[in-house]
Amino acid sequence: MSLASLSAEDAGDTPAASSRAGHAGAGDRRRRARLVLLALAGLLVVVALASLSIGAVGVTLGDYLHARLFGGEIPLRDRLVIEVIRLPRMVLGMLVGAGLAVAGAVMQGLFRNPLADPGLIGVSAGSSLGVAAFIVLGSTVLSPVSALLGFHAVPLAAFAGGLAATFCLYRLGQSQGQTSIATLLLAGIALSAIVFACVGVLIFMADDQQIRDLNFWQLGSLAGATWEKTLAAAPLILASLAGARLMAGGLNALFLGEAAAGHMGLDVERLKTAAIFCVAGAVGASVAVAGGIGFVGIVVPHLLRLLMGPDHRYLLPGCALLGASLLLVADTVARVLVAPAELPIGIVMALVGGPFFLWILLRRKGLIAGV
Amino acid sequence: MFHFRSDEKAATASAWTGDRNGLAVRGLGVTLGTRRILHDISLSARVGELTAIIGPNGSGKSTLLKAVTGEHAHDGEALLASVRVSPDNRRRLALMRGVLAQHTSVAFSLTVEEVVRLGVSVRGAHGPDAAMSVAEALEAVDLSGFAGRDYLKLSGGEQQRVQLARVLCQVGAPVGPQGPRWIFLDEPVSSLDIKHQLWVMRFVRDFAKRGGGVVAVMHDLNLTAMFADQVVALRQGRVHAAGTPQEVLTRALMSELYDCDVPVGEAPRDGSPFVLPHGARVSPGT
Incomplete structure (x- = not known):
C-alpha cells in the first residue's frame, strides 16, 4: 500500500509550484524527461519498422502493409518472411531489450549503485543454469516438468535460477543497509564460477x-x-515491466537509503522482495529465449540518467523504450553485417557495451573506489 | 516484552504521560547483535517542547532515536501519540513525524529540489493536509535559490540542511488535522556553521512553540541549554538524568556524565547555563 501511495503522487507538479521553486530546478528536468520519452517512443517505432524491412531477403514493407490492409497480391514467401520470421523476432527483441534494460535500472535502484548490472553480478548466470538444465535434462529427468509447463518451462526455470542468484547476491552484498559494489562483483564472480561448473557438468552429460x-x-x-x-x-x-513501474515511487524513496525510505512510510522489505522478483523475471525470461545478451542493463539506464535524471517514474519507461530500440538495432546490425549469415546479437552488444562500460568506469572511477 | 491490545496500549500511554499526543517510552531496550545497547529506558517528551538527548559517545543516543523512530527493533514500549512505534504502523507514523538522520547518502545525482520533493511525496502537495512546499522548506533552512543545484556537489552542511528541508516537507505544519506533528533529529547541527546552527535550532524550537514536538540528539551543550525545554542525559545505555536544562546541565552532573570536569556557568542575560571548557581537566579512561 505504501508503494502505491509513494508512486501515486506527482507532488508540486503544477506550474505554480515549479516557478516558486526557483525556475532552474527539477521542473525543467521533468519536462525534459517527458520530451525524451516522446522521442524514444518515436525512435522505437522507426527502429521497429526498419527491423521489419531490413534483412537478407528484400521485402518491401509498404507492399506488404498495403496488401494486408487493402487486399492485394503479395508473394507467399514475402508474407512468411514478415509474419513468421521478422515479426516474432521484432516483438521478442523488443521484449528482451525492454526487460533487460528495466531489470538493470531496478537493480541499480535497489542496490543504490549505478554499476549493478544483472549480467555482471551473476543474475544472468543463475538464469542460464536453469536454461542449461532444461536443454540437457528436459527430455529425461525433467520431462515431467516440461510436460506440465509446456513451452513455459524454460523461462520459468530461468526465472527460478535468476531468483536464487539475486537473493544470494542480496544477502551477500548488503550489510547494514549499504551495498558494496566490490562485494557484489566478487560474489557475482563466485556465483558465475559455480554456475559454469554446473553447466560444465551438464555439457559433460549432453549429446552433440x-x-x-x-x-x-x-x-x-x-x-x-x-x-x-x-x-x-x-x-x-510484461509482468516484470508492469511491476517495475509500480515500484518507481518506492525506488525513488530508496535514493535516500533504506532507513530514510522506511521513515517515509515505505515498506522497504516488501519493495526489495518485489524488486528481486521483478529483476529475476525479466532477466530469466530474456536469458531463456535469447541467451546471454550483456550490457543492455547498464548502457541504457546510464544514458537515460544523463538525459533525464534518475527519477524512476521517467527512467523506467524510458529504459523500456530505449532498451527495446537498442536491441532491435543491434539485432538488425547482427543480421545484415555478415548477411546472409548472422552474428549472434550477444557479440554485437558486447562489442558495443563493453567499451561503453569502460567509458563509464573512466568517468566515474570513484564509484568503485568509494564503496 | 509487553503485548497489549491497542485500546489498552492507548490507555497505558495516557496514564503514563498524561499527554496523549506525546512520546511515551517505557522500559525500552535495544539489542544489536549480541550487544545490549539500551537498558530499561523510560522517558516522555511533550508537544510544544524541544526535548534534547545528550550523553557521551557510545551512550546510546542515536540508538535511542532509531528505536523510537522504528528503525531499530526494541523491546519495551514506545508510543507516539498513542500509536505504537512498530513496522506495522510505518505509514501512519510517516504522516505523524519526520526523521533526520546524522548522515543521509544519496545514491544518484539528484537536484536539491528532487531530494526535497521526496519529502513532499509522503503527504502529497494538495489538499487540506498538504506538505510544505519545496520552496518554503528551502527557505526555512536558508537555502532559497538552491533548488536546481546538484545535491552531490553541495558541502556537508548544505546537504544536511537539504535533508532537513526534505523532512520539513514530509512533516508539514506543526499541527495537522489529526494532531501535532513530530520531528526527530540526530545531531542536526553538528556539521553546520554557527549562523546555521542558530538558524536551524531557532526554526525547530519555533516548530515546537507552534504546537509540534521535537526530539533532538545534541552534542553541543550550549545549544542544548539555549534551546531545549527538556534534557535527557544518557550514560551507558541508561537514562542518567532528565529535567530542565537548569536541572540537568550542572557541573556535577555533566562532569559525572562525560567523565571529565565540565565547568558550567550562568549566562548573564537569562541565567541559563553555559559550558565553558577552558581549563577543564580531562583524564584518560572510559
Missing part, C-alpha cells in the same frame, strides 16, 4: 545436438525467434 544448442544459446541470439518463444517469454517480461 544439445551441446550445439547450448553453445549457440549461450552466445545470445534472437535467431530462431518464433511466436511460441515470444509467447513463452512475454508474460514474465
Whole structure:
C-alpha cells in the first residue's frame, strides 16, 4: 500500500509550484524527461519498422502493409518472411531489450549503485543454469516438468535460477543497509564460477545436438525467434515491466537509503522482495529465449540518467523504450553485417557495451573506489 | 516484552504521560547483535517542547532515536501519540513525524529540489493536509535559490540542511488535522556553521512553540541549554538524568556524565547555563 501511495503522487507538479521553486530546478528536468520519452517512443517505432524491412531477403514493407490492409497480391514467401520470421523476432527483441534494460535500472535502484548490472553480478548466470538444465535434462529427468509447463518451462526455470542468484547476491552484498559494489562483483564472480561448473557438468552429460544448442544459446541470439518463444517469454517480461513501474515511487524513496525510505512510510522489505522478483523475471525470461545478451542493463539506464535524471517514474519507461530500440538495432546490425549469415546479437552488444562500460568506469572511477 | 491490545496500549500511554499526543517510552531496550545497547529506558517528551538527548559517545543516543523512530527493533514500549512505534504502523507514523538522520547518502545525482520533493511525496502537495512546499522548506533552512543545484556537489552542511528541508516537507505544519506533528533529529547541527546552527535550532524550537514536538540528539551543550525545554542525559545505555536544562546541565552532573570536569556557568542575560571548557581537566579512561 505504501508503494502505491509513494508512486501515486506527482507532488508540486503544477506550474505554480515549479516557478516558486526557483525556475532552474527539477521542473525543467521533468519536462525534459517527458520530451525524451516522446522521442524514444518515436525512435522505437522507426527502429521497429526498419527491423521489419531490413534483412537478407528484400521485402518491401509498404507492399506488404498495403496488401494486408487493402487486399492485394503479395508473394507467399514475402508474407512468411514478415509474419513468421521478422515479426516474432521484432516483438521478442523488443521484449528482451525492454526487460533487460528495466531489470538493470531496478537493480541499480535497489542496490543504490549505478554499476549493478544483472549480467555482471551473476543474475544472468543463475538464469542460464536453469536454461542449461532444461536443454540437457528436459527430455529425461525433467520431462515431467516440461510436460506440465509446456513451452513455459524454460523461462520459468530461468526465472527460478535468476531468483536464487539475486537473493544470494542480496544477502551477500548488503550489510547494514549499504551495498558494496566490490562485494557484489566478487560474489557475482563466485556465483558465475559455480554456475559454469554446473553447466560444465551438464555439457559433460549432453549429446552433440544439445551441446550445439547450448553453445549457440549461450552466445545470445534472437535467431530462431518464433511466436511460441515470444509467447513463452512475454508474460514474465510484461509482468516484470508492469511491476517495475509500480515500484518507481518506492525506488525513488530508496535514493535516500533504506532507513530514510522506511521513515517515509515505505515498506522497504516488501519493495526489495518485489524488486528481486521483478529483476529475476525479466532477466530469466530474456536469458531463456535469447541467451546471454550483456550490457543492455547498464548502457541504457546510464544514458537515460544523463538525459533525464534518475527519477524512476521517467527512467523506467524510458529504459523500456530505449532498451527495446537498442536491441532491435543491434539485432538488425547482427543480421545484415555478415548477411546472409548472422552474428549472434550477444557479440554485437558486447562489442558495443563493453567499451561503453569502460567509458563509464573512466568517468566515474570513484564509484568503485568509494564503496 | 509487553503485548497489549491497542485500546489498552492507548490507555497505558495516557496514564503514563498524561499527554496523549506525546512520546511515551517505557522500559525500552535495544539489542544489536549480541550487544545490549539500551537498558530499561523510560522517558516522555511533550508537544510544544524541544526535548534534547545528550550523553557521551557510545551512550546510546542515536540508538535511542532509531528505536523510537522504528528503525531499530526494541523491546519495551514506545508510543507516539498513542500509536505504537512498530513496522506495522510505518505509514501512519510517516504522516505523524519526520526523521533526520546524522548522515543521509544519496545514491544518484539528484537536484536539491528532487531530494526535497521526496519529502513532499509522503503527504502529497494538495489538499487540506498538504506538505510544505519545496520552496518554503528551502527557505526555512536558508537555502532559497538552491533548488536546481546538484545535491552531490553541495558541502556537508548544505546537504544536511537539504535533508532537513526534505523532512520539513514530509512533516508539514506543526499541527495537522489529526494532531501535532513530530520531528526527530540526530545531531542536526553538528556539521553546520554557527549562523546555521542558530538558524536551524531557532526554526525547530519555533516548530515546537507552534504546537509540534521535537526530539533532538545534541552534542553541543550550549545549544542544548539555549534551546531545549527538556534534557535527557544518557550514560551507558541508561537514562542518567532528565529535567530542565537548569536541572540537568550542572557541573556535577555533566562532569559525572562525560567523565571529565565540565565547568558550567550562568549566562548573564537569562541565567541559563553555559559550558565553558577552558581549563577543564580531562583524564584518560572510559
